[in-house]
Each structure stands twice: as structure tokens, then as C-alpha cells.
Amino acid sequence: MALDQSLIEALRALLGERFSTATAVRDQHGRDESWHTPEPPDAVAFAESTEEVAAIVRLCAASGVPVIPFGTGTSLEGHVMARKGGVTIDLMRMNRVLEVRPQDMDVTVQAGVTRKQLNEWVRDTGLFFPVDPGADASLGGMAATRASGTSAVRYGTMRENVLNMTVVLADGQIIRTARRARKSAAGYDLTRLMVGSEGTLGVITEVTLRLHGIPEAVSAAVCAFPDLVAAVDTVIATIQAGVPVARIELLDSVMMGAVNAHAKLDYPVRPTLFFEFHGSASGVAEQAATVEALAGEMGGLGFQWATRPEDRTRLWQARHEALWAGLALRPGAKAWTTDVCVPISALADCIDQTRKDADALPFPSGIVGHVGDGNFHVLYMIDPADPAEVALVEAANDRLVARALEMDGTCTGEHGVGYGKMRFLDAEHGPAMAAMRAVKAALDPKGIMNPGKIVW
Amino acid sequence: MALDQSLIEALRALLGERFSTATAVRDQHGRDESWHTPEPPDAVAFAESTEEVAAIVRLCAASGVPVIPFGTGTSLEGHVMARKGGVTIDLMRMNRVLEVRPQDMDVTVQAGVTRKQLNEWVRDTGLFFPVDPGADASLGGMAATRASGTSAVRYGTMRENVLNMTVVLADGQIIRTARRARKSAAGYDLTRLMVGSEGTLGVITEVTLRLHGIPEAVSAAVCAFPDLVAAVDTVIATIQAGVPVARIELLDSVMMGAVNAHAKLDYPVRPTLFFEFHGSASGVAEQAATVEALAGEMGGLGFQWATRPEDRTRLWQARHEALWAGLALRPGAKAWTTDVCVPISALADCIDQTRKDADALPFPSGIVGHVGDGNFHVLYMIDPADPAEVALVEAANDRLVARALEMDGTCTGEHGVGYGKMRFLDAEHGPAMAAMRAVKAALDPKGIMNPGKIVW
Numbered sequence: 001m002a003l004d005q006s007l008i009e010a011l012r013a014l015l016g017e018r019f020s021t022a023t024a025v026r027d028q029h030g031r032d033e034s035w036h037t038p039e040p041p042d043a044v045a046f047a048e049s050t051e052e053v054a055a056i057v058r059l060c061a062a063s064g065v066p067v068i069p070f071g072t073g074t075s076l077e078g079h080v081m082a083r084k085g086g087v088t089i090d091l092m093r094m095n096r097v098l099e100v101r102p103q104d105m106d107v108t109v110q111a112g113v114t115r116k117q118l119n120e121w122v123r124d125t126g127l128f129f130p131v132d133p134g135a136d137a138s139l140g141g142m143a144a145t146r147a148s149g150t151s152a153v154r155y156g157t158m159r160e161n162v163l164n165m166t167v168v169l170a171d172g173q174i175i176r177t178a179r180r181a182r183k184s185a186a187g188y189d190l191t192r193l194m195v196g197s198e199g200t201l202g203v204i205t206e207v208t209l210r211l212h213g214i215p216e217a218v219s220a221a222v223c224a225f226p227d228l229v230a231a232v233d234t235v236i237a238t239i240q241a242g243v244p245v246a247r248i249e250l251l252d253s254v255m256m257g258a259v260n261a262h263a264k265l266d267y268p269v270r271p272t273l274f275f276e277f278h279g280s281a282s283g284v285a286e287q288a289a290t291v292e293a294l295a296g297e298m299g300g301l302g303f304q305w306a307t308r309p310e311d312r313t314r315l316w317q318a319r320h321e322a323l324w325a326g327l328a329l330r331p332g333a334k335a336w337t338t339d340v341c342v343p344i345s346a347l348a349d350c351i352d353q354t355r356k357d358a359d360a361l362p363f364p365s366g367i368v369g370h371v372g373d374g375n376f377h378v379l380y381m382i383d384p385a386d387p388a389e390v391a392l393v394e395a396a397n398d399r400l401v402a403r404a405l406e407m408d409g410t411c412t413g414e415h416g417v418g419y420g421k422m423r424f425l426d427a428e429h430g431p432a433m434a435a436m437r438a439v440k441a442a443l444d445p446k447g448i449m450n451p452g453k454i455v456w
Numbered sequence: 457m458a459l460d461q462s463l464i465e466a467l468r469a470l471l472g473e474r475f476s477t478a479t480a481v482r483d484q485h486g487r488d489e490s491w492h493t494p495e496p497p498d499a500v501a502f503a504e505s506t507e508e509v510a511a512i513v514r515l516c517a518a519s520g521v522p523v524i525p526f527g528t529g530t531s532l533e534g535h536v537m538a539r540k541g542g543v544t545i546d547l548m549r550m551n552r553v554l555e556v557r558p559q560d561m562d563v564t565v566q567a568g569v570t571r572k573q574l575n576e577w578v579r580d581t582g583l584f585f586p587v588d589p590g591a592d593a594s595l596g597g598m599a600a601t602r603a604s605g606t607s608a609v610r611y612g613t614m615r616e617n618v619l620n621m622t623v624v625l626a627d628g629q630i631i632r633t634a635r636r637a638r639k640s641a642a643g644y645d646l647t648r649l650m651v652g653s654e655g656t657l658g659v660i661t662e663v664t665l666r667l668h669g670i671p672e673a674v675s676a677a678v679c680a681f682p683d684l685v686a687a688v689d690t691v692i693a694t695i696q697a698g699v700p701v702a703r704i705e706l707l708d709s710v711m712m713g714a715v716n717a718h719a720k721l722d723y724p725v726r727p728t729l730f731f732e733f734h735g736s737a738s739g740v741a742e743q744a745a746t747v748e749a750l751a752g753e754m755g756g757l758g759f760q761w762a763t764r765p766e767d768r769t770r771l772w773q774a775r776h777e778a779l780w781a782g783l784a785l786r787p788g789a790k791a792w793t794t795d796v797c798v799p800i801s802a803l804a805d806c807i808d809q810t811r812k813d814a815d816a817l818p819f820p821s822g823i824v825g826h827v828g829d830g831n832f833h834v835l836y837m838i839d840p841a842d843p844a845e846v847a848l849v850e851a852a853n854d855r856l857v858a859r860a861l862e863m864d865g866t867c868t869g870e871h872g873v874g875y876g877k878m879r880f881l882d883a884e885h886g887p888a889m890a891a892m893r894a895v896k897a898a899l900d901p902k903g904i905m906n907p908g909k910i911v912w
Contacts, residue, residue, distance in 0.1 A: 103692050103801035126696070146641045157639050159648070160616060175888035181797040182829045183613050184866035185602045185652055186873055187881055187910055188892045192615070192648030196641055213698040236559050240582070242669040242735070244700065279698070280742060290736075341637040345559035373638045410640035417642055425643055432631035435899060436644045442898035443891060454643055 003042045007063045018046040029088040035336045036078035041088040048093045050205040058172030068450050069199040071141030077418030083452030097121045108208045111140025127211035130155035140204045145416040146196030153372030154246040166206035170444040199450035201443045215278035220312035221305035223295045224268040230298040231271040232348040235371050237294045247276040250369040259318040262325035274319045326379050329364040333381035338397050340404035341375040341413025375413035417454045459498045463519045474502040485544040491792045492534035497544040504549045506661040514628030524906050525655040527597030533874030539908030553577045564664045567596025583667035586611035596660045601872040602652030609828030610702040622662035626900040655906035657899045671734035676768035677761035679751045680724040686754040687727040688804040691827050693750045703732040706825040715774040718781035730775045782835050785820040789837035794853050796860035797831040797869025831869035873910045
């Protein structure tokens with residue numbers, strides 16, 4: 001839909017040069033890092049305050065025009081595509097850290113602050129923000145997509161690390177979802193309702209986050225296993241033993257082979273676990289020793305561990321190279337990526353079936369997992385311009401999701417729904433979708449908040 | 457409202473002897489452990505399955521009759537009172553542990569299973585369920601009220617420990633709020649929406665919970681402090697240092713004096729912290745040593761710690777005696793109890809002001825805190841039959857809540873809203889209450905789900 005001239009004039013009056021209908025600006029805001037086809041909005045509004053966001057939403061609401069929040073554009077399922085046109089609200093000028101409270105170990109930031117920016121800012125306090133989805137995403141976007149990543153096994157996802165948010169609702173009302181107390185039993189959990197709502201229930205403009213103490217010591221370890229079952233059993237035993245492991249990442253054999261070839265390494269071409277431990281100096285040594293013993297019982301091959309930063313970096317090099325090594329399996333290809341999450345008892349089987357399925361496809365693929373949570377990613381190296389390859393990979397994705405759901409898992413552990421995974425939600429949630437739709441209709445009766453995402 | 461005869465007949469046909477309108481049964485279900493006036497329902501239905509709950513809700517919905525879920529009746533803010541009459545659904549016959557999955561460290565229980573029953577059941581697996589609100593409450597009720605307690609600082613509240621639930625909605629539809637994966641980004645967080653909804657959005661019939669490894673070793677410690685600020689600063693320093701403390705409880709000077717008198721002990725009559733540490737044998741020793749050093753820097757008086765069970769019990773005796781010791785301050789009195797939660801930087805000030813306020817009242821009172829979370833309870837020892845005392849305590853409670861809100865805290869950290877704290881929600885949430893009301897209206901358009909609680 002094209003925007004009404006009166007709305008354009010009103011937005012220009014509000015924002016001046018910070019409102020744009022230029023093609024280049026629109027194009028920039030109509031794509032993310034996924035394989036989904038770009039869909040630019042009709043205009044882009046660069047907001048500098050919560051009040052401005054509220055004014056933009058009110059104007060759009062009056063005209064029934066869609067509103068799409070935009071951060072770093074690093075989403076992976078088409079979250080930012082303007083499926084029904086409308087105005088994208090770019091929040092990246094709202095990039096101030098508003099208040100750091102070391103005693104409370106929390107911080108309030110505007111939505112456009114990125115996680116790396118935040119960690120730079122708070123470093124002197126001895127605190128850090130642990131959620132690490134890979135991309136240097138905005139914290140508003142990370143809250144909106146319920147981001148997690150490698151450290152979730154220890155520190156939780158955005159679900160556990162957001163204390164409250166300032167949100168602009170569909171009618172332009174500004175709310176705060178909760179107080180700053182660590183816990184509360186005072187009414188419905190609007191914070192958690194908004195975390196993961198992907199802009200479909202409101203625009204997040206400020207976020208108060210938990211911080212954690214920078215650990216006194218960090219150790220890293222790596223260990224190959226004869227097979228996936230042995231690797232996953234080691235993960236299960238580690239968690240059951242109460243080892244507060246900070247990260248446990250899995251690379252499958254294909255990825256290890258790719259990493260060896262790409263980075264000229266000579267790791268065993270076997271399923272391999274990468275560990276990181278946080279704690280006191282003696283604590284991280286004890287954690288590594290416990291895991292070494294458990295890995296040994298499961299047939300682990302050549303457990304190595306280290307505490308010095310340069311040695312830790314070397315041990316984790318293979319993990320960090322995974323994406324590039326995967327891409328190098330097929331020069332010129334793009335990585336078509338997806339993720340699922342299953343109960344950990346089903347993880348080895350799910351990865352194993354997925355590996356066999358992927359091996360039957362005519363292009364290479366790699367599996368990387370945040371295995372402490374039962375979450376893994378598949379990267380298919382395809383030519384996105386080839387419709388036959390796209391069709392094959394979409395069918396493989398359908399099978400992957402069906403497999404995860406069969407195991408009582410979810411169609412996405414951390415990438416989110418956007419519109420790429422909408423078609424799986426009925427199968428995943430069944431009659432609970434009606435409740436989600438009722439909530440959406442209640443909070444966004446005109447359907448203007450990032451329409452065509454999550455629910456329809 | 458009296459029940460329609462046709463509804464009574466339909467419920468009797470469904471449940472036979474398990475449907476009752478007897479006064480004694482109704483009275484038993486019209487009260488909790490709070491100071492609120494009992495309000496019995498018109499009838500009580502003893503359900504034995506999710507499908508029965510759904511059938512009861514459908515019948516009541518057709519007649520517009522309220523439905524009130526009931527577990528152990530240990531709520532503290534009138535959550536179970538039949539404010540508008542209706543049918544109470546007693547879930548305590550749904551007391552089966554449905555499935556324990558040690559590899560996934562989770563368990564699915566019917567809503568009527570209590571936390572102690574669950575812990576007995578899973579003990580042989582080496583796992584336990586940590587959330588401990590004091591009462592041996594039902595797990596459905598604990599989920600419904602977002603219960604927490606002494607171990608929340610380490611293990612989280614019900615918010616963090618519920619993986620999914622089976623819920624009967626207001627139209628009798630049965631939903632599952634999520635899959636069993638540890639994390640998911642697949643749509644709105646219905647699990648967290650239902651946790652803490654106190655029966656106002658649906659009836660919880662089954663709960664899947666995270667379990668945790670029974671720690672290899674446990675140590676306990678106790679330390680008195682010259683004043684509240686020193687005690688709270690020790691708590692802050694402990695958490696900032698990354699000590700994964702399992703419990704940190706505070707008793708104020710009045711409570712310590714009461715405990716000494718009641719249990720013939722001779723603790724310093726000073727604010728006193730009680731610690732519990734979970735981990736490996738060397739880990740709990742290291743944690744205790746770290747906290748001892750921190751407490752020493754803050755002026756802690758006579759830090760003691762122990763690992764043998766009988767010694768730990770002795771160290772924690774004062775904490776366990778607190779309620780009885782408080783009641784003994786005024787023989788014949790009842791404890792009128794309330795709780796708030798504030799950012800921890802404000803905790804010493806909030807407790808201090810509350811102590812001074814309470815000292816001006818003509819009856820004794822005690823303060824006990826889950827201080828790692830900034831949460832504390834005040835127990836006023838009153839004669840509930842004396843309207844003047846009730847008026848004084850209600851006014852003190854109003855001042856307490858106003859003080860907590862002023863400090864960006866919440867009117868209840870763990871007891872919940874029920875109807876006792878409804879009148880504070882507008883002040884706490886402001887315009888966000890409209891969003892809560894919209895969610896309530898969307899999921900319960902007839903207003904039959906535990907009406908007169910949380911929202912109105």
C-alpha cells in the first residue's frame with residue numbers, strides 16, 4: 001500500500017530529514033541477513049526518543065498503516081520485511097546507555113544500543129552482559145526476538161535477562177512492562193509477553209537488563225568423540241553433575257573436516273565439543289577436570305584445556321571459523337540457515353537423522369549446536385538464485401522441523417518466527433495458536449504492528 | 457450468585473459424589489492462609505483429569521458461572537476466595553507424577569502434586585526441584601502464583617522453572633503452552649503469561665518443570681552485622697563476586713531477639729544473614745571462605761559455617777523458628793503477613809524505614825527477607841478480631857507498598873495479587889494495566905475465570 005500524502009506530511013513535520021521515502025533507504029530497511037526475499041517499506045522514520053516512536057505509531061494507527069521496528073537488520077527469518085508496506089521505525093539513533101547500576105547489577109539502555117557497545121560501556125564496573133547471539137545486534141532487537149546464543153546454557157536467554165522494557169503499544173500508549181525488582185508476583189508478565197513478540201505487539205524503545213559479574217577466571221576445553229551419542233551423553237552428564245558450564249558448542253564431523261581444510265588444522269574429523277568454564281581460578285580448573293573425566297568415560301578423544309587467553313582462543317578457533325569454513329566447502333555459495341531445539345535426550349538422534357538427510361542433498365551443509373540447550377543450526381551452502389536448490393532446502397527444512405516437533409521440540413530455538421517459520425506454528429502449538437491470536441487481536445486490534453509475522 | 461439447578465444437575469451427572477454443595481466443603485474451599493475474610497463458593501468440583509476440568513469449565517461458561525481453581529489453599533492474598541460465587545475446582549486429586557526424564561532433567565506432574573511429594577518421587581534420580589515457598593503447596597498453585605522463596609536467588613522462581621503447562625481456557629479449550637525444549641523463539645510466551653495469572657486466564661492442570669542436580673555438597677553459614685546496611689552490602693558483594701549462593705536470608709534485630717527468647721538461643725540481637733552454598737566439596741568451602749572475607753570487610757560479627765547436616769540445621773535453626781518466635785512475641789496473636797521486593801541497592805533503606813514505621817505501631821512485628829532478590833516479608837502480630845488493629849496494619853501495608861514503589865520495587869515479590877493487592881496495581885503498572893485488562897478480556901471474555909482477582 002502506498003502512504004497517504006497527509007501521513008507523509010505529518011511524519012515529515014514530526015521528523016524533518018529523519019523521515020525518508022528514498023529508495024536506497026527503503027531498500028536498506030527491507031532486508032535482513034536471511035535468505036528471504038527483501039520487501040522494502042514505503043518509508044523509514046529514524047526515531048530519537050520513545051515519545052517520537054509513540055507519535056509515529058499514533059499517526060500510522062490513525063491511517064491504519066503498518067509499523068515495523070528495525071535495529072541492526074541481523075534477523076534471520078524475515079522479521080523486518082514490510083510484508084504489507086508501511087513505515088519502518090529505525091531505532092538505531094536511540095543508542096544511549098541510560099543508567100548503569102552496579103549495586104543492582106542492571107542497566108537501562110535505549111533499544112538501539114548493541115550488545116558489544118553495552119559491554120564496552122560497562123567493562124569498568126566488573127560486570128558484563130552475557131547474551132551473545134553472534135551478530136552485534138541491538139538490544140531492543142534481541143529482546144524482540146528472544147535472542148540467546150552460546151552462553152544461554154549458563155546465563156539464560158533474553159527471556160531470563162530482561163528485567164523490564166518501555167514499549168509503545170499499537171495505540172501509541174507508552175508502557176513500562178514491569179518495575180526494576182528482581183522478581184515480582186504483581187500481575188501478568190508483560191515483560192515476557194513482549195520478549196519474543198518480534199514487534200507484533202508493540203515497539204520496544206528501552207530495555208533494562210541484568211548484568212553478571214565478569215568471572216575471575218575462564219577456561220576453555222575441546223574434545224572429539226567417536227560419535228554424536230558419546231558427545232551428547234557427555235553434555236548430559238556435565239549438566240547433571242551440576243558443572244555450571246558457560247558454553248558447550250558442538251561441531252559435527254562435516255564441520256570439523258571443513259574447518260581443518262579451511263584453517264589448515266588437523267583436528268580429528270569427529271563430532272567435537274567446545275567448552276568454556278567461568279568461575280574462580282580453582283573453580284574453572286575443577287570444572288575442566290570433572291568434564292575431562294566424564295568425557296573420558298564416554299570415549300572422548302584427546303581432551304585439551306587451557307586458561308591463558310591465547311590458548312583459549314586457539315582451542316576455540318575451529319568453532320569461530322565454522323561459518324567461513326562451511327562457506328568454503330562451496331565457493332560462491334550462500335549459507336541458508338535454520339535452527340531447531342529439542343529435549344536433550346533426543347538431540348543425538350535429531351542431529352544424526354538431520355545429518356543423513358542433509359548428506360542426501362546435492363550441496364554441502366554443516367551442523368553447529370548450542371548443545372547444552374538442545375539447540376542446533378543447520379547451514380546449507382546453496383546458490384539462492386537456483387530455484388531447484390531453494391526448493392530442496394525448503395523441503396529439508398520442513399523435514400527438520402517435523403523431526404524436531406515429533407521429538408517435542410520447537411521449530412526455532414533462537415532465530416525466531418519472522419515469516420519464515422509461521423507455517424510451522426499451527427503444528428507446534430495446536431489450539432494454543434488461538435490464544436496467541438486472541439492476545440494479538442487484543443493488543444493490536446487494527447493489525448498494524450509488524451503485520452504478517454508470527455500470527456496472522 | 458446461586459447456581460442454576462440445571463448446572464448443578466449437569467455437574468453432578470459429570471462428577472457424581474465428586475461434586476458437592478455441602479456447607480463444610482464449601483467453607484473449606486473459601487479460605488486460604490491469609491487474613492482475608494473467607495468467601496465460600498457455591499459448590500466444589502473435585503476433578504480427576506484435564507478433560508474433566510475442561511468439561512466443568514464448559515458447563516460453567518455456558519451459564520456464565522465463575523470457576524476458581526484450588527490447590528492446597530495456602531495462598532496469602534485471598535487468591536481462592538469466591539468473590540462472585542461460582543464453582544471451585546479442587547485439583548488435589550490430580551496428584552500423579554506423570555513422567556520423570558532424568559536425561560532431560562525435567563518432570564511432568566498433574567497440578568495437585570505438591571513440591572515435597574515431587575521431591576520424594578525424584579530423589580533416586582539424583583535430581584530435585586528447588587523452588588521452596590515454605591508451604592508444601594501444589595505445583596499447579598505454585599505456577600499460578602509465580603511462587604519463589606528462599607532458593608530463588610540461585611535457582612529462580614516458577615517463572616524460570618516451568619517449561620510448559622497444560623491449561624484449560626475459559627471456553628473449555630485445552631492447550632499446551634509450549635513444547636518441552638529448553639528454549640524456544642516460536643511465538644508468544646504463553647507459559648510465562650500463565651505463570652502468575654492466578655487462575656484468571658485459565659486453569660492449570662499439568663506442569664512440566666525443570667529439575668536440578670542434587671548438589672554434591674552443601675554448606676551453611678550465619679553471620680550477624682552491626683546494621684542493616686552492612687548486611688545488605690555483604691549480600692551485594694557476594695552476588696557481584698559471582699558466588700553462586702543458594703540461599704541468603706535476613707532476620708532483622710527484632711526477629712533475632714524473638715528467636716533468642718523463643719528458642720533459648722543467644723545470638724547477637726543484630727541483623728543476621730543465613731547462607732546456604734551448593735556445589736562440590738571444595739566449591740562450597742571456597743564459597744563460604746569468600747563470603748566470610750566479604751562479611752569481615754563489612755564488619756560482620758562472628759561468621760560461622762558448617763557442612764555436616766546436623767551443624768547446618770543448628771546454624772539455620774533461628775531462621776526456621778522465625779514465624780513461631782514472632783508469634784510468641786504476642787501470645788494469642790495471628791501473623792498478618794505481606795511482602796514487597798525492591799532493587800537491592802534500596803533494600804537496606806526500605807527495610808530500615810519499614811522497621812521504624814512498624815516500631816511505632818502498638819503491636820510487635822518482624823522482618824524476614826529473601827535478600828538476594830531484594831524481597832522481604834513483614835509479619836505483624838495482631839488480633840484480627842480488633843478492627844482498630846486491622847486498620848492500623850492495613851495503613852502500614854499501604855505505606856510499605858508506597859515505599860517499595862517509590863524505590864522502583866513491586867507491591868509483591870512472591871505472595872501474589874489475589875484481591876489483597878489489587879488496589880496497588882494501578883500505582884505500580886500505570887498504563888500497562890490497560891494491556892493486562894485487554895489480555896484478560898481477550899482470553900476470558902465472559903469474566904468467569906477466578907473473577908475479582910488481579911484485574912477487574
